[in-house]
Amino acid sequence: MTIDPVKLTADLVRCASVTPEEAGALVLLEELLSNAGFICNRVDRGEISNLFARWGEGRTLGFNGHTDVVPIGSLGDWTVDPFGAEIKNGFLYGRGSTDMKSAVAAFASAAIDFINDTPPDGSIVIAITGDEEGVAQDGTLALLDWMSSNNQTIDHCIVGEPTCPNIMGEMMKIGRRGSMTAYFTARGVQGHSAYPHRAKNPLPAMAKLICNLANYKLDDGTEHFDASTLAVTTIDTGNLANNVIPAEAKATVNIRFNDAHNSNELTAWLLSVVGAISDDTGIEIDTKVQVSGESFVTPLGKFSDLVSNSVYEETGLHPEASTSGGTSDARFIKDYCPVVEFGLVGKTMHQVDERVSVEQINKLKLIYTRIMKNYFT
Secondary structure, eight states: OOOOOOHHHHHHHHHHHHTOOOOOOHHHHHHHHHHHTEEEOOOOOOOOEHHHHHHHHESEEOOOOOOOOOOOOOOOOOOSSSSOEEETEEEETTTTTIIIIIHHHHHHHHHHHHHHHHHOOOEEEEEEEEESSSOSSHHHHHHHHHHTTTTTTSSSEEEEEOOBSTTSSSSSSSSEEEEEEEEEEEBBOOOTTTTGGGSOOOOHHHHHHHHHHHOOHHHHHHHOOOOOEEEEEEEOOOOOOTTOOOOOEEEEEEEEEEEOOHHHHHHHHHHHHHHHHHHOOOOOOEEEEEEEEEOOEESSSSHHHHHHHHHHHHHHHHEEOOOSSOOOTHHTTTTTTTTEEEOOOOOOTSSHHHHHHHHHHHHHHHHHHHHHHHOOO
């Protein structure tokens, strides 16, 4: 009996697995995969639940995904139960239906049917985390740490994130930009605005810093990436009075960078700009940097060709090899093996009334099945 990916998607959506809650999603998948002959291990760390499942031995194709979802926002804005998995007009509704329980259901059902129909000369790994939408320190990283400690390897990996902007099959991801956030705190001396000489205003220094950063051109792009970007996301003093010079001003910038940079180089650049502003104004500026991930690209070659050709065989489209978008857990997997991301159309992910085409769920299972067939033959 084949596994219905639409029903499995619905069952997963009914698990209200808002990070870090597991809510039964991994329990469901562990039972399903164990019954199909996969050796399953729970790899829980901290508050996070993770699942590692392997079938067979030898060269290994891995699939990675997550069952955790973002919060629903305002319930009153939804026209359906966010965890009801209602199907209407050809769409399955619910939080996580697009990002990315449908892909988890598609590759899990494809793998089970594949090993039952044509057992491959090799191994299939399914690694699922409950911490992709959170801080991501105890999710796929925990799975990879466990793999290293237990001599578990994968040779190539597919991450099932939504990758197609508008049409199923039009895009796969072969890399991602790096992401880092810098938090600045400028400290002066509070005073009355009528007597500015008795105060030390941090705002002009912060304004100068932000202006210098925002106007700086990081690069013109590289072979596989668009130009790096720096976005100012907040400037704040918390000052509600119009006659008080504040003692402190804060600002935050987010940098999305291509493979012309790394986070260490960019941090050094930020500190040099901050240092110059401090020297010029006499205002102390503290800087804290948080790195979410480095930029990376999987070189085009046999594996990316295999994925592209498999998608073409099922959709008639050769997907564009893209590095657009935010971060994903592929940023961790790339240190262990070549990784390509492919999934369905992601237009409604994280939105109210998130939904996925039932037709696309079935098509995605066929694509993952085709990838496995081509990989092992």
